[in-house]
Amino acid sequence: MPKTFEYELSATDGKARTGVIKTPRGDIATPAFMPVGTAATVKAMLPESVAATGADILLGNTYHLMLRPTAERIARLGGLHKFMNWEKPILTDSGGFQVMSLAGLRKLTERGVTFKSHIDGSKHEITPERSMEIQALLGSDIVMCFDECTPFPASETDSLASMQMSMRWAARSRAAFGDRPGHALFGIQQGSIFPEQRAESAESLREIGFDGYAVGGLAVGEGQEMMFDVLDYAPDMLPNDRPRYLMGVGKPDDIVGAVARGIDMMDCVLPSRSGRTGQVFTRRGVVNIKNARHGDDPRPLDEDCTCPACSSYSRAYLHHVFRANEMISGMLLTWHNLHYYQELMAGMRAAIGAGIFVQFQADFHAKRAQGDIEPF
Numbered sequence: 001m002p003k004t005f006e007y008e009l010s011a012t013d014g015k016a017r018t019g020v021i022k023t024p025r026g027d028i029a030t031p032a033f034m035p036v037g038t039a040a041t042v043k044a045m046l047p048e049s050v051a052a053t054g055a056d057i058l059l060g061n062t063y064h065l066m067l068r069p070t071a072e073r074i075a076r077l078g079g080l081h082k083f084m085n086w087e088k089p090i091l092t093d094s095g096g097f098q099v100m101s102l103a104g105l106r107k108l109t110e111r112g113v114t115f116k117s118h119i120d121g122s123k124h125e126i127t128p129e130r131s132m133e134i135q136a137l138l139g140s141d142i143v144m145c146f147d148e149c150t151p152f153p154a155s156e157t158d159s160l161a162s163m164q165m166s167m168r169w170a171a172r173s174r175a176a177f178g179d180r181p182g183h184a185l186f187g188i189q190q191g192s193i194f195p196e197q198r199a200e201s202a203e204s205l206r207e208i209g210f211d212g213y214a215v216g217g218l219a220v221g222e223g224q225e226m227m228f229d230v231l232d233y234a235p236d237m238l239p240n241d242r243p244r245y246l247m248g249v250g251k252p253d254d255i256v257g258a259v260a261r262g263i264d265m266m267d268c269v270l271p272s273r274s275g276r277t278g279q280v281f282t283r284r285g286v287v288n289i290k291n292a293r294h295g296d297d298p299r300p301l302d303e304d305c306t307c308p309a310c311s312s313y314s315r316a317y318l319h320h321v322f323r324a325n326e327m328i329s330g331m332l333l334t335w336h337n338l339h340y341y342q343e344l345m346a347g348m349r350a351a352i353g354a355g356i357f358v359q360f361q362a363d364f365h366a367k368r369a370q371g372d373i374e375p376f
Helices: 047-052 062-067 071-076 078-083 096-100 127-136 156-177 195-208 225-231 252-260 269-274 307-311 317-324 328-355 358-370
Strands: 006-013 018-023 024-029 032-037 058-060 091-092 107-108 113-116 123-127 143-144 184-189 214-215 243-247 265-268 277-280 285-288
Touching: 006 328, 018 252, 018 328, 024 032, 024 328, 032 328, 047 107, 062 071, 062 096, 062 123, 062 127, 062 156, 071 127, 078 091, 078 184, 091 127, 123 127, 127 156, 156 184, 156 195, 184 195, 252 328, 252 358, 265 277, 269 328, 277 328, 307 328, 317 328, 328 358
Parallel strands: 032 058, 032 265, 058 091, 091 143, 143 184, 184 214, 214 243, 243 265
Antiparallel strands: 006 018, 018 024, 107 113, 113 123, 277 285
16 A cells, blocks of 8 residues: 555546546545545445445545534544544545635635634634644545635636635645645645636646646536536646546536546535435436325336445335435435445446447436436
8 A cells, every 4th residue: 555645547538537546545546526524424324334335535624624523623533534434535625615605704815714603603714824734633635725716706807816816825735734645735726717817827736736636616606518618628737647626516417527528536515415305316317206206116216226225225115204304314315326426436437448438428418318217
């Protein structure tokens, strides 16, 4: 097992890439989807269950963990891996996106961001240096540099100012991160929907030097078409020999489209959040298990799926426990969604390796166009 962070590119098919990220805590097959464990848990799932879906890595949330139970407490208890019983790699975000969403509760300066906790109103500050400290206390395997997630829409002037400050913060993050063998620091490209700004940001990040690079400032309300427009060029501006991470994405068709454009890593709360609200992702699209038509249906959600929800329970049962507000509903539907996402990633990795990714995309969209199979 390597003592350092390494990335090996195995194959390409068009812009789509497959490879492996090697870390001391285990390998991450790419393209990779990272389930989100906001508060040191993937909601409705045991860590062993998340691993059983095929996940190689989880995402933890710096903002939420610094507020509760605090990074210092987690460090005293042995670090985030031990605290949440997850032995595989963990990536932690910088807190920038959550701070952006606080709107009137934050104040932004060159130094960093001061804000009031959404939990109890207490005052806190995150700077690039403090973000690096928090993530070190957590013991993250992959650390994200501190940035401002530029909101959408933003004027070209406002976006430029935001991006350039994020680049100054990136340099400070790099200096504060220091030399930590076995741990990686990712820079975050900003620049909203403006190609020249994306290019300037990428050049700044390359000059600073990072172990991986994220495409930030997308999936913030711009819509899929505009996101894909940016992804048509933004990943190409980043180093080819480092992993590329698209933050906060997304729906299955977002993910397939992002991989087709050269993205290696993604994360999103959607599969777990949707599982808790009765929305299920299948090869033929989205199923709303709350709909009455499932109440007498003895079939599984997806006849080709091997997750516990599909292999042991009927649509009728899943409909019933959702309607009855039973906890097992969120558990089973979340497990299914995460299983589906990981099967989607595995299918793309195999297709890229075999040089048939274009056919994979065509089949993916054709099955979704058919819609959910009709009731018996």
